[in-house]
Amino acid sequence: MHAMNIISANNLACPIDKLALTKRAGCYQCDNGHSFDIAKQGYVNLLPVQYKRSKDPGDSKAMVQARTRFLDAGFYQAVADDLSSLIIKNIPAIKSSCILDAGCGEGYYLNQVINATQKLNNENDIAFAGIDISKHAIIAASKRNKQASWIVGTNSQPPFLKQSIDLVFCIFGFHSFSGFMDILKPGGKVILVEPSANHLQELKAIIYAEPAMDKSKKPPATTNNYSLIESHTLQFQINLETNMQILDLLSMTPHLFRASHQGKANIETMDSLTLTADMIFRVFEYQP
Ligand SMILES: C[S@@+](CC[C@H](N)C(=O)[O-])C[C@H]1O[C@@H](n2cnc3c(N)ncnc32)[C@H](O)[C@@H]1O
Ligand SMILES: [Zn+2]
Numbered sequence: 001m002h003a004m005n006i007i008s009a010n011n012l013a014c015p016i017d018k019l020a021l022t023k024r025a026g027c028y029q030c031d032n033g034h035s036f037d038i039a040k041q042g043y044v045n046l047l048p049v050q051y052k053r054s055k056d057p058g059d060s061k062a063m064v065q066a067r068t069r070f071l072d073a074g075f076y077q078a079v080a081d082d083l084s085s086l087i088i089k090n091i092p093a094i095k096s097s098c099i100l101d102a103g104c105g106e107g108y109y110l111n112q113v114i115n116a117t118q119k120l121n122n123e124n125d126i127a128f129a130g131i132d133i134s135k136h137a138i139i140a141a142s143k144r145n146k147q148a149s150w151i152v153g154t155n156s157q158p159p160f161l162k163q164s165i166d167l168v169f170c171i172f173g174f175h176s177f178s179g180f181m182d183i184l185k186p187g188g189k190v191i192l193v194e195p196s197a198n199h200l201q202e203l204k205a206i207i208y209a210e211p212a213m214d215k216s217k218k219p220p221a222t223t224n225n226y227s228l229i230e231s232h233t234l235q236f237q238i239n240l241e242t243n244m245q246i247l248d249l250l251s252m253t254p255h256l257f258r259a260s261h262q263g264k265a266n267i268e269t270m271d272s273l274t275l276t277a278d279m280i281f282r283v284f285e286y287q288p
Contacts, residue, residue, distance in 0.1 A: 002123045006114065009127040009149035011098055011164035015046045020161060041142040043150035046159040047133065058134025064106050066248040068140060071108040073245065075238050079279065080109055082234050083169065083193060084116035086281060090167055090189045091117070096125040097166040101148075102155045102180070103173025104130030107141030110148055113169075131158060133174075155179050167191065177223055181286065190226065190284040196233055198278040200253070206270075207255055207263030230283040238275040246273050 012021040014030035021028040021036070028036045028044055036044050047057075059067070070076075091097060101110040110130045117126065131153040132138050142150045153159045155176040160183040168180050169191040180190055240246050246267060250256050259267075 002121060004117055004120045004122045005125045006147045007125045007127050009098060009129040011161045013159050013161045015048050015157065015159045041139055043138045043142045045152040047152045047154060058132060059137050061136040063251050064136045064140050066251040068106050070248040070252060078234060078236050079193065080112040082281060083109055084113050086191060087113050088117060092166050098127040098129065098164060100165050100168040101130040102168050102170045102175065104132050104141055105137050107144040109171050111145040114145060114147055158183050177226060181225060184286045186288050188286045190286065192282045194280055196278040196280040198276050200275050202275050206266050207259035209260045225288060226284040226286055228282060229285050232281050234279045234281065236277050238277055240273045243271050246270055
């Protein structure tokens with residue numbers, strides 16, 4: 001039995017001129033002399049100031065910590081399991097490949113994908129990279145898993161070489177089909193996991209004055225270069241048993257910012273809540 005060989009990503013691109021980055025002592029450098037320090041936690045920040053829409057973009061430290069507590073309690077284990085098997089099904093049978101978690105947050109899913117993949121009987125090399133626009137998320141991710149390459153960056157201009165990614169996945173994230181097009185190999189896959197119609201409907205009923213306030217998501221707008229090759233839904237129940245778990249879940253979702261004042265006040269007083277999880281998994285194939 002030969003386990004899959006996990007390597008670090010060697011396909012990083014300079015976010016300024018897209019030239020290949022070479023790893024040197026303590027930093028990554030391109031041939032134009034742009035240099036990006038490797039942080040003590042092991043990640044690299046490839047988000048140039050001009051791409052930042054705010055001083056501290058993406059999820060805050062408090063949101064990252066809430067997500068970690070919620071995910072580590074196992075409420076979304078079924079999502080991680082479903083995702084891992086979908087990814088294993090879609091890993092190309094080639095000597096060397098690269099899988100990217102785009103908008104990886106604090107690394108819960110990529111860590112599980114790596115652990116599941118590692119058990120495969122397969123002699124190929126595989127690199128796993130996670131990017132997120134939030135520095136706080138990437139710091140947490142680099143503590144969670146030491147085998148992945150963690151990068152602060154944006155999905156709309158992902159800092160990888162052209163045609164160097166085999167599979168990109170995006171869980172409840174800010175996907176960018178045009179950004180992914182710049183880095184996917186022909187035949188490369190995109191896996192999206194997004195909330196479906198009944199997702200957290202009991203929570204929405206509590207926090208919105210009118211349920212219609214939360215417009216349910218339209219299917220993703222894809223370009224002609226992508227074809228949908230598989231889609232399925234996943235439903236399960238979540239039993240939250242403390243007020244902290246309820247607040248943690250709320251701070252992981254966009255509902256935190258959209259909830260009514262009264263809705264938030266109602267949530268503050270609740271100690272338990274049973275919720276429906278309803279998600280849709282989609283696999284797309286890219287052809288240039
Ligand atoms: C709802 S969270 C999901 C995180 C993770 N995928 C999970 O499910 O645990 C969305 C994440 O997208 C990140 N994000 C927001 N805009 C982004 C962008 N343009 N590029 C990359 N990540 C982004 C946020 O910082 C946050 O960590
Ligand atoms: Zn450069």
